[in-house]
Amino acid sequence: MTKPLKIDFVSDVSCPWCIVGLGGLEAALERVGDLVDAEIHFQPFELNPDMPPEGQNIVEHVAEKYGATREQSAANRQAIHDRAASVGFSMVTDENSRIYNTFDAHRLLHWAGLVGDQKALKHALFEAYFTDNQDPSDHEVLVAAAMKAGLDPHAAHQVLSSGQYAQEVRAAERQWQAAGISSVPAVVINDRYLISGGQPPEYFEQALRQIAAEA
Numbered sequence: 001m002t003k004p005l006k007i008d009f010v011s012d013v014s015c016p017w018c019i020v021g022l023g024g025l026e027a028a029l030e031r032v033g034d035l036v037d038a039e040i041h042f043q044p045f046e047l048n049p050d051m052p053p054e055g056q057n058i059v060e061h062v063a064e065k066y067g068a069t070r071e072q073s074a075a076n077r078q079a080i081h082d083r084a085a086s087v088g089f090s091m092v093t094d095e096n097s098r099i100y101n102t103f104d105a106h107r108l109l110h111w112a113g114l115v116g117d118q119k120a121l122k123h124a125l126f127e128a129y130f131t132d133n134q135d136p137s138d139h140e141v142l143v144a145a146a147m148k149a150g151l152d153p154h155a156a157h158q159v160l161s162s163g164q165y166a167q168e169v170r171a172a173e174r175q176w177q178a179a180g181i182s183s184v185p186a187v188v189i190n191d192r193y194l195i196s197g198g199q200p201p202e203y204f205e206q207a208l209r210q211i212a213a214e215a
Helices: 016-034 058-066 070-088 101-116 119-131 139-148 153-162 167-177 201-214
Strands: 003-011 038-044 186-189 192-198
Touching: 003 016, 003 201, 016 038, 016 119, 016 201, 038 070, 038 119, 038 167, 038 192, 058 070, 101 119, 101 139, 101 153, 119 139, 139 153, 139 192, 186 201, 192 201
Parallel strands: 003 038
Antiparallel strands: 003 186, 186 192
């Protein structure tokens, strides 16, 4: 018997481990097949809510935030690139990449959740930033991502230019922070089970089977 699962995927579009986690979750869902009927909702989390419009060099940012050296930063990037590749995602960030503000991307994702395919837009945003090295705070980049996801580009532009859904995104961010989410990805299933971090498909598969058995 197929078990319905509500999955809240709390993440940021500039979070590399969120790609790894999403890839792992999607692969696990394919493996479990008809065991579950999953409905995924992408929830907002900003790793750098105070990031200015011009962004910041990734090596400088990681050094300031985590104390990592240039060599440590390069090693960490390669490790994440390898993990992303293992779930079928091409990540090409390097020492010249930049970190940007992602609030408008989250507004667009909120809109997509109301009118269309959030998952397709999430993937398009990940690709724009991590594969194409584009700025996810740039409205032209965001509209192009919406169009790639099969959404109405004119409606997407209207959402972005009007500031629509800002209050809703802020409220959702506060809600998840109040629930104890302080790092991403955080995968919350049926409002009860939390899976943290960029876990591999095997980990997600085991968790999904166990949760389905208990549901």
